[in-house]
Amino acid sequence: MWNFLGAVKSKIMVLNSVSGEKVNKHIDYSFQMSEQSLSSRETSFLINEETMFQKNQQSKDSIFFRDGIRQIDFVLSYVDDIKKDAELKAERRKEFEKNLRKTGLELEIEDKRDSEDGRTYFVKIHAPWEVLVTYAEVLGIKMPIKESDIPRPKHTPISYVLGPVRLPLSVKYPRPEYFTAQFSRHRQELFLIEDQATFFPSSSRNRIVYYILSRCPFGIEDGKKRFGIERLLNSNTYSSAYPLHDGQYWKPSEPPNPTNERYTLHQNWARFSYFYKEQPLDLIKNYYGEKIGIYFVFLGFYTEMLFFAAVVGLACFIYGLLSMEHNTSSTEICDPEIGGQMIMCPLCDQVCDYWRLNSTCLASKFSHLFDNESTVFFAIFMGIWVTLFLEFWKQRQARLEYEWDLVDFEEEQQQLQLRPEFEAMCKHRKLNAVTKEMEPYMPLYTRIPWYCLSGATVTLWMSLVVTSMVAVIVYRLSVFATFASFMESDASLKQVKSFLTPQITTSLTGSCLNFIVILILNFFYEKISAWITKMEIPRTYQEYESSLTLKMFLFQFVNFYSSCFYVAFFKGKFVGYPGKYTYLFNEWRSEECDPGGCLIELTTQLTIIMTGKQIFGNIKEAIYPLALNWWRRRKARTNSEKLYSRWEQDHDLESFGPLGLFYEYLETVTQFGFVTLFVASFPLAPLLALINNIVEIRVDAWKLTTQYRRTVASKAHSIGVWQDILYGMAVLSVATNAFIVAFTSDIIPRLVYYYAYSTNATQPMTGYVNNSLSVFLIADFPNHTAPSEKRDFITCRYRDYRYPPDDENKYFHNMQFWHVLAAKMTFIIVMEHVVFLVKFLLAWMIPDVPKDVVERIKREKLMTIKILHDFELNKLKENLGINSNEFAKHVMIEENKAQLAKSTI
Known part of the structure; x- marks a missing residue:
């Protein structure tokens, strides 16, 4: 009965997932309907579901509920708050967890007495099959329908030189390639479901659970509906919310835990000795x-x-x-x-x-x-x-x-x-x-x-x-x-x-x-x-x-x-x-x-x-x-004597x-x-x-x-x-x-001097330093700027292109200054135009999507449409209950009718 209610509730959310207001409206409606249909005894059972489980000794690396069957998809934690809003927070948690159960999620609570610090409660969340398939359809998650017949890109000759850089194929490609389609609960037999427990990867499972957590209400305060795990985290009602790692990073998991991808990542990705891989x-x-x-x-x-x-x-x-x-x-x-x-x-x-x-x-x-x-x-x-x-x-x-x-x-x-x-x-x-x-x-x-x-x-x-x-x-x-x-x-x-x-x-x-x-x-x-x-x-x-x-x-x-x-x-x-x-x-x-x-x-x-x-x-x-x-x-x-789970x-x-x-x-x-x-x-x-x-x-x-x-x-x-x-x-x-x-x-x-001002044919850059420094008469220093100690020389040099003190235009910029400035501006214009021209040519020559990828996309779309078409025809054939010849005749009649209608238009 509980799975049925979860499915009904999830179906309502599927039909209204686009609009946030409508989702929340139907959440409320489903809550009211479920409360009316359940007896107080059943409701009490749902609220206190954790009492059904016995506290059995389990491995500290286990990612399952106490029964060892249901996988933990998400964890919420909180501590007892002794402040004045402790009762309010407790009421919020109670309402929130009750509403989570009404969406079909299953919860198991670990008492603070069993935790290492003796003060933290843990709420473990499991998403059963009905919830997963419903929200997979809501979120448009793509799942495999057939193993792909498109070969992976072949290695080029140069790739064999890079052999030491490559990872093992089992690590680089942990799963085969598949043709995929958006998941649909009504087409479950179309998808490659070998085991419901492992069909949805853990990343998809925690994504689905978080989507539910982010939209689940926890009460009405100040005339406004309050919902979402983020608000509860911000108010310290819960101290944290997170999905579990699938094992320890320093050792592989042991059965019945699934393959420890965290360990594989650490071994082949997170080690500094693999910096070249x-x-x-x-x-x-x-x-x-x-x-x-x-x-x-x-x-x-x-x-x-x-x-x-x-x-x-x-x-x-x-x-x-x-x-x-x-x-x-x-x-x-x-x-x-x-x-x-x-x-x-x-x-x-x-x-x-x-x-x-x-x-x-x-x-x-x-x-x-x-x-x-x-x-x-x-x-x-x-x-x-x-x-x-x-x-x-x-x-x-x-x-x-x-x-x-x-x-x-x-x-x-x-x-x-x-x-x-x-x-x-x-x-x-x-x-x-x-x-x-x-x-x-x-x-x-x-x-x-x-x-x-x-x-x-x-x-x-x-x-x-x-x-x-x-x-x-x-x-x-x-x-x-x-x-x-x-x-x-x-x-x-x-x-x-x-x-x-x-x-x-x-x-x-x-x-x-x-x-x-x-x-x-x-x-x-x-x-x-x-x-x-x-x-x-x-x-x-x-x-x-x-x-x-x-x-x-x-x-x-x-x-x-x-x-x-x-x-x-x-x-x-x-x-x-x-x-x-x-x-x-x-x-x-x-x-x-x-x-x-x-x-x-x-x-x-x-x-x-x-x-x-x-x-x-x-x-x-x-x-x-x-x-x-x-x-x-x-x-x-x-x-330390407690289980560090x-x-x-x-x-x-x-x-x-x-x-x-x-x-x-x-x-x-x-x-x-x-x-x-x-x-x-x-x-x-x-x-x-x-x-x-x-x-x-x-x-x-x-x-x-x-x-x-x-x-x-x-x-x-x-x-x-x-x-x-x-x-x-x-x-x-x-x-x-x-x-x-x-x-x-x-x-x-230097280039201007090389081509325009150098007088040495064998060594054109000779004399550049002297040419780049102008002359200043020490006697022209204002009193407040000249050094206090007198010297026996009468001129000093500074970096600029100006006329010397004995010229009628003394200390004004000379012609070389303007030649250098013109050369600088010319260089900027030429360089920018050359680089931008090459940029535009390269952008035009290099396609945004490689040709082989375009062909692969077309091939996959064609195969997906064909698989879906064959599936629907077979399903229609089963529903009509006719043999192959009659079915083919029926399809031909329908196609002729469609062609006749098209020609008439």
């Missing part, structure tokens, strides 16, 4: 769901593509290393007869002294590692690489949609599922133009105040980032004089060669300080942005994630990249010249670049922020859950949370920005990202399999809004790298 993507999808699976597909594909960029970047770095000693500019700077005789103007007012150019010898050589002829090539290469990466990812995503049965998956299915918080807060109803049903509706005027607050908060925090960057600049300016006066004393007028110039020293300390400020601001903003997004009351989970994504990405873009943009495009560009410098706040002189350019400082800034973020992120991801779990287990294991072990693990995957994507996309936006200044950035991602994959795998509770499986057919962000950053990267090569690098001035 491919990922068991199908197994990840089967265990954690498509949404987490596609993240690891994306991370793995991105890492593979980084390998090619890292190889080219490393080659460019090696070229700079080999050519460093033969670089004419560095040779002249280091030459005691050239650079040693050039007296440079002071780097700050009064305190700083004059200095010799050859004191920057080592810095100029180091700068050549990243500022050489290969810089232009690598900038263009990365513009093409990012296009190939995005186009090939679209192909990989299309192939994934076919392999994981997501071809017909539409995001709109999830958009129609309203957030319980939204439904609870809505006081209005509105007719849905698509479903023609009344559904919760929140007018725009009620949201405007929160939107305004949200926009103001984001703007405020972005302003804080800019303010902190200005504060770091002020720090650099204020300490620069100290470094300069300390490092450029009288000894600097001697032929001293040091790497730690005042610019480099200030840049190093400023970059470290800026990185610390970035981490602090990011920590606080994460909390505030999540709270504000909740206050906006988004309609669906997708709207919630999209709103949070916009807030977090805008902030992190400004937070992590603003200092790099400053060094690349502003520092040293508006300095002025000796005697007429520009000042910040009329107090500090604007920062100057090193005589070798600002590129080395941009490289330093990028290296510290990028490397520091990656190291800090990996340590945090590994240490934080490990320490929390250790402390939680330490507090929980107070009754499977659900208690998972309860003591850290929760991955609904936004866990969001922050993983955000971290990867932020790294993508470092690799693409400023890569012209640091060819080793792809190599650092590659090393980090190899570690990141294993860290993420390790923490998911060992340190986190199992997540609720959910579907996704793409990386969502992150793909649009990647496209936007790819376009922006072309412009930023073109401007870095033109205005931050020294390559364009």
